[in-house]
Amino acid sequence: EREMEDASEAQVCGRGVEGRVWKKEVVMVSRPQGMPVEANFEVRRSELVFQVPPPPGFLLVKVLWLSVDPYLREIMNEDNGLTVIPPFQIGQPIFVGSISKVLASSDPKFKEGNIVQTMSPVADYALISSEFFSIYKIEHTHAINVPLNQYLGVLGFPGLTAWVGLNVITQLQANEEVFISAAAGAVGLLAGQLAKLKGCRVVGSAGTDEKVRMLKEVYQFDEAFNYKTEKDLNSTLKRYFPSGFDVYFENVGGNTLEAALENIRRKGRIIACGMISQYNKEYKERDGVRNLMHVIGKSLKMEGFMVGDYRHMRDDFIKEVGKLLQQGRISYHMDILGRGIDEFTKAFVGLLGGKNIGKAVLLIDDGENHETLL
Numbered sequence: 001e002r003e004m005e006d007a008s009e010a011q012v013c014g015r016g017v018e019g020r021v022w023k024k025e026v027v028m029v030s031r032p033q034g035m036p037v038e039a040n041f042e043v044r045r046s047e048l049v050f051q052v053p054p055p056p057g058f059l060l061v062k063v064l065w066l067s068v069d070p071y072l073r074e075i076m077n078e079d080n081g082l083t084v085i086p087p088f089q090i091g092q093p094i095f096v097g098s099i100s101k102v103l104a105s106s107d108p109k110f111k112e113g114n115i116v117q118t119m120s121p122v123a124d125y126a127l128i129s130s131e132f133f134s135i136y137k138i139e140h141t142h143a144i145n146v147p148l149n150q151y152l153g154v155l156g157f158p159g160l161t162a163w164v165g166l167n168v169i170t171q172l173q174a175n176e177e178v179f180i181s182a183a184a185g186a187v188g189l190l191a192g193q194l195a196k197l198k199g200c201r202v203v204g205s206a207g208t209d210e211k212v213r214m215l216k217e218v219y220q221f222d223e224a225f226n227y228k229t230e231k232d233l234n235s236t237l238k239r240y241f242p243s244g245f246d247v248y249f250e251n252v253g254g255n256t257l258e259a260a261l262e263n264i265r266r267k268g269r270i271i272a273c274g275m276i277s278q279y280n281k282e283y284k285e286r287d288g289v290r291n292l293m294h295v296i297g298k299s300l301k302m303e304g305f306m307v308g309d310y311r312h313m314r315d316d317f318i319k320e321v322g323k324l325l326q327q328g329r330i331s332y333h334m335d336i337l338g339r340g341i342d343e344f345t346k347a348f349v350g351l352l353g354g355k356n357i358g359k360a361v362l363l364i365d366d367g368e369n370h371e372t373l374l
Contacts, residue, residue, distance in 0.1 A: 023048045024341040026122035028088050032076055035280045035352060040076075041094075041345045048125050053106040059130050060104040063120060067097030067152040068337060068347050068360040069186070073279040084306060093121035097157060099138070099148050105130065110137060117151045122344050124364055134311055146325060147334070153359030154325065154332035155318055158186035161307045162249075163317045165271040166194050168310065169303050170247050174199035177241060179260060181227075182251035184211035186359040187273055189219060190321075191249050193330045196220045200247075203240045205256065207354040214357060218331065233259035247271070253278045254287035261294040272304035280352065333358030340364065 022045060029042045054060050072094065078087050088094055098120040102110050107130035110116065118135035120126045128135070138151055146155065153159060165187075166172045178195045180188045183204025192215065195202045203223040204215050215224035223240050230236040237245075237259050244265035250257060253275025264270070278286045295302055324330045335356040337347035344362055351360045 018049065018051055020047050020049045021125055022046070023123050023125040025093050026341060026344050027091055027093050028076060029090060031078060031090065032073070032280075034282075036073065036076070036345075036349055038345045038349070043342055043344075048127070050104070050127060052104045054104055054127060056106050057129055057131050058106060058127050059102050059110055059116070061100035061116065061120065061126055061128055062103055063098050063100045063124050063126060063364045064115075064366065065099040065149045065152055066120075066122060066344065066362040066364060067156070068344070068351050068356075068362055069096065070274065070276045070279060070352060072096065072348065073352060079283070084308075093123065095119050095121055097152050099151055100126070100128070107131075114138075115148065117156065122341060124341055134308060136314070146322075149334050149336075149359075149361050149363075150325075150332065152361050153186060153334050154190055154330070155322060156359075157307050158359055159190050159321055159332075160310065160314060160317050161187045161273060162191035162194060163321060164305065164307060164310045164313065165249060165273055166191060166198070166247075168313075169271050169305060170269040170301075172198055172200065172247060176200045176246040177244075178202045178247045178249065179237065179241065179245045179263075180204045180249040180251070181256045181260075182206070182274070182276060183215055183221065183224060184357050185251060185276075188249065188251055189332060189358050190330065192221050193219055194321075195247075196222075197324070197329065203245075205252075211357055214333075227256065234262050237263040244268070249273060250275070252276055254289075258287075258289050258291055261289070261291045261300075264294070264298065264300065266298045266300075268298065268300050270300060270302040272302055276352075335360045336363055338362055 025044050026041055027044055030040050032040045050060050075085055075088050100116055102112055102114040110130055115138045116135055117138055118132055120128050178200050180192050182188050183192055184206040192202045192204055201222050204221050205225055205227045206212050207228055209226055212224040212226050215221040225236060233255055241263055244263050246265055246268050248260045248264055248270045250270055250272050251274045254277040335358050337350060337360050347362050
């Protein structure tokens with residue numbers, strides 16, 4: 001056991017034909033029924049045997065940061081609504097967004113010491129494909145000097161999701177009125193600020209009074225409310241939008257979507273990004289939306305999207321949002337929910353319970369000199 005804990009990067013980086021290191025990895029041992037519990041997961045220790053260089057098309061990496069995301073819960077269902085993503089398998093590792101340091105590479109595009117943003121197992125060491133469609137080398141190419149973990153948040157897929165939703169899906173215009181649910185989450189936090197910069201009036205919903213305060217005082221929202229203390233969401237939205245709103249950034253589903261459909265204006269647009277209120281419910285328990293006829297009667301446009309389909313826009317997105325960060329025109333909160341692989345399950349369950357503000361991440365190894373780009 002002690003030998004496992006003492007495995008070091010120096011041992012990994014040796015120039016031999018074969019090397020080995022003890023790793024920790026989280027696997028799903030049973031499918032959650034409702035809210036996940038720690039018993040659904042297990043931290044396993046095993047020896048990772050590797051070659052230097054790795055086999056063609058692979059990188060040996062040391063994981064620095066892991067992304068903790070609500071959508072993972074949906075992929076834990078055998079029949080999930082994200083049809084392009086196969087479900088996690090029992091006894092197999094969970095894959096999440098990550099920031100990692102390359103220890104060895106067989107691909108000339110990636111060198112030892114490079115920092116990459118990609119998908120990896122929940123593990124401290126991993127062999128990953130260098131040909132994966134969403135692997136990016138993090139380079140100081142846009143004069144952005146930010147903490148590395150921001151590439152899992154405001155400069156990562158959550159940020160790209162907000163940017164694509166407003167600029168591409170709805171083509172947001174100045175002076176429009178915007179409602180954002182789960183506004184204190186990884187996507188909503190940036191979406192609200194981008195909408196404000198376009199000259200829109202923005203109202204967000206969140207699950208605690210503290211989140212509501214932060215949305216208004218720190219993140220530029222015009223108004224915000226705690227949906228848990230509101231008795232009737234339909235009446236609440238009428239109070240904040242007496243004449244309705246133009247755009248709804250949908251992250252919640254269920255009763256919130258139903259109330260939004262009642263209050264959105266004719267020709268309104270709905271960005272269907274997520275439906276977190278439904279993730280922990282079995283199919284037959286999920287909330288039906290009773291007023292979908294409004295999509296027809298109000299001539300609404302409701303469009304869902306997978307952010308991976310817009311990865312070709314990543315460079316434009318980083319240039320624009322990175323500049324806004326540098327100028328101090330937007331701010332963003334990274335919520336570090338723990339350190340080490342053993343903390344993943346607790347962090348994930350806490351996220352689904354609404355404990356985070358902004359982007360939830362797990363620190364695995366700060367790499368000392370690698371926490372910020374220099």
